[in-house]
Amino acid sequence: MAPEADRRTARAEPAAPGDTVLRMATNSTTSLDPAPHAAEIDLDALPGNAIRRMQQIAVAIFLQEAEATGITPVQFAALQALANSPRVDQRTLSRSIGFDTSTIASVIDRLEARGLVQRSLDPADRRVRLLALTPEGEAMLARVVPAMRRAQERMLQPLPPAERAEFMRMLLTLVRGNNAFSRAPAGADDV
Numbered sequence: 001m002a003p004e005a006d007r008r009t010a011r012a013e014p015a016a017p018g019d020t021v022l023r024m025a026t027n028s029t030t031s032l033d034p035a036p037h038a039a040e041i042d043l044d045a046l047p048g049n050a051i052r053r054m055q056q057i058a059v060a061i062f063l064q065e066a067e068a069t070g071i072t073p074v075q076f077a078a079l080q081a082l083a084n085s086p087r088v089d090q091r092t093l094s095r096s097i098g099f100d101t102s103t104i105a106s107v108i109d110r111l112e113a114r115g116l117v118q119r120s121l122d123p124a125d126r127r128v129r130l131l132a133l134t135p136e137g138e139a140m141l142a143r144v145v146p147a148m149r150r151a152q153e154r155m156l157q158p159l160p161p162a163e164r165a166e167f168m169r170m171l172l173t174l175v176r177g178n179n180a181f182s183r184a185p186a187g188a189d190d191v
Contacts, residue, residue: 054155061154066147069140070114074099074107076148079133079141082117087130089122098179098186116140 043049062073071079077097082088085096094104108131111117116137122128133141156164179185 058151058155062148062151065151065154066144069144069147071140071144075111076141076144078104078107078111079116079137079144082131082133083138083141086132087120089128089130092187093131094184095187098182098184100184111137114140 059073081093081096090104091101094101115134117131118134119129119131122130159167
């Protein structure tokens with residue numbers, strides 16, 4: 001039997017636009033083959049790959065728009081969360097923005113070094129430090145919000161305006177439905 005005749009190819013073709021495409025080829029020339037050859041997978045059909053790429057794009061767009069402020073997307077989230085809920089502890093802040101507690105400390109350190117956030121002792125528990133925006137932090141947030149809004153518009157610009165709310169609804173459904181799998185799950189009220 002010719003090698004071409006012995007080659008088997010399994011294909012799962014999409015039934016409709018947007019369905020996942022998986023192509024797997026195996027070559028079983030002998031029964032001693034330890035495993036079939038690797039599957040050929042269309043990376044563009046994988047939601048995880050698309051989400052990872054969109055995250056890269058979102059960060060790049062935010063940094064372009066907010067360049068003059070020197071604020072990163074995570075720093076913006078921390079500042080905005082503190083504006084929304086002043087005088088919270090670091091753990092509460094990290095849960096509210098879905099950021100791990102070990103890394104949020106360095107974010108807060110940088111914001112504090114810039115004079116944008118201050119730490120103070122919690123009168124109820126002197127082991128806890130409460131976080132709040134300084135007047136400089138409030139002014140910086142006011143400066144960065146227009147840049148953030150431009151960045152959000154740019155991210156959604158490829159979608160027709162009528163589809164943007166539906167995209168956000170679907171995206172938040174995925175975030176909320178998968179929140180427990182995150183290394184830093186946001187609080188139930190925060191997603």
